[in-house]
Amino acid sequence: MKLSCLRPLAALLLTLGLAACGGKASYDVSGTISGLNNEGLILANGSDTLPIPAGKTSFTFDKRIDYGTDYNITVKQQPAHMTCGIRGGSGSAGHYINISAAVVCSQNSYTVGGTVSGLTVDGLVLINGNTITAVTKDATAFTMAGSVNYGDPYGISVSVQPKGLLCVVQPGTGGGTMGEANVTTVKIACNPA
Numbered sequence: 391m392k393l394s395c396l397r398p399l400a401a402l403l404l405t406l407g408l409a410a411c412g413g414k415a416s417y418d419v420s421g422t423i424s425g426l427n428n429e430g431l432i433l434a435n436g437s438d439t440l441p442i443p444a445g446k447t448s449f450t451f452d453k454r455i456d457y458g459t460d461y462n463i464t465v466k467q468q469p470a471h472m473t474c475g476i477r478g479g480s481g482s483a484g485h486y487i488n489i490s491a492a493v494v495c496s497q498n499s500y501t502v503g504g505t506v507s508g509l510t511v512d513g514l515v516l517i518n519g520n521t522i523t524a525v526t527k528d529a530t531a532f533t534m535a536g537s538v539n540y541g542d543p544y545g546i547s548v549s550v551q552p553k554g555l556l557c558v559v560q561p562g563t564g565g566g567t568m569g570e571a572n573v574t575t576v577k578i579a580c581n582p583a
Contacts, residue, residue, distance in 0.1 A: 415457040417483045420450035421476075421491035431474060432467040433493070439466055442493075449493070457484040463491050471498050471540040471570065498540045500568055503533035504576030506557075513552035514580070518544055525578075527552075532578070538568040546576050556583040 419435050423446055431442040438453045455461055463479035474495040483489060502518055506529050514525040521536040538544045545565035548557050560577035 415484065416454040417457070417489050418450050418454055419461050419463065419489050419491075420448065421463070421479070421489075421493060423447050423449060423493045423495070425495040425497075426469060426472070426474070426493070427495070427497065428469040428472050430467060430469040431465070431472075431493075431495070434464050434466040435461050442469075444469070455483045455489075459483045461489060465493075469495065472496065473498055498570065499537035500540070500570075500572045501533050501537050502544050502546060502568075502573045502576065503531065504546075504563065504574055504578065505531055506578045506580065508555070508580035509552065509557065509578075510580075511552045511554060513550060514548070514555075514557055514578075515550035516546055516578070517549040518546050522549055538573075540568050540570060542568050544568055544573070546578075548578070551583070552580065554583055555580045557581075 423442065426442065426444055426446060429444045433440045433442060433449060435451050438451050440449060440451050442449055460482050461480060463476055465474050465476065468474060472495050474493055477492040477494065479491040506525055509525060509527055509529055512527045516523050516525060516532065516534065518534050521534055523532060523534045525532045546559055547564065548559065551557060557578055557580040560579055563575055563577045
């Protein structure tokens with residue numbers, strides 16, 4: 391509580407001190423980055439842009455801003471196969487001694503699903519890694535619960551067979567590496583056992 395009151399006071403005293411000397415307070419526009427595994431992220435603060443390499447955990451724009459100047463850090467370009475968001479990226483310089491935003495990135499993820507034929511009774515359970523999904527009778531399509539990150543492998547298989555049927559994943563449709571879109575091409579065929 392005490393620190394939250396002292397920060398604005400310290401910024402004000404710093405500004406007054408610089409103004410008395412004829413100078414103007416200026417501030418770095420900076421922050422932290424988490425989860426950036428891929429190349430391509432570009433941040434912007436107005437016309438000032440900053441490319442950020444993969445694996446970087448902090449950033450500072452080249453241009454400092456003066457006391458009272460508004461800042462608005464945005465994502466000009468998302469990194470490949472990821473989505474980044476910004477917390478605390480806008481305001482007016484001078485409220486705090488430091489301007490510090492948080493950029494949080496996560497890998498894009500997509501669902502896996504497909505079609506089902508011949509399912510006339512309940513009981514079919516599909517599995518993908520740790521994710522299980524029950525498919526009800528007369529269903530003609532399914533989507534697995536959860537999602538798979540871009541670049542990760544997926545592999546749909548039958549975990550529990552419905553009574554009196556033998557359901558199989560059609561060869562070449564049940565697994566692969568997740569791309570940049572939902573997978574809808576898995577084919578499950580059920581026939582009398």
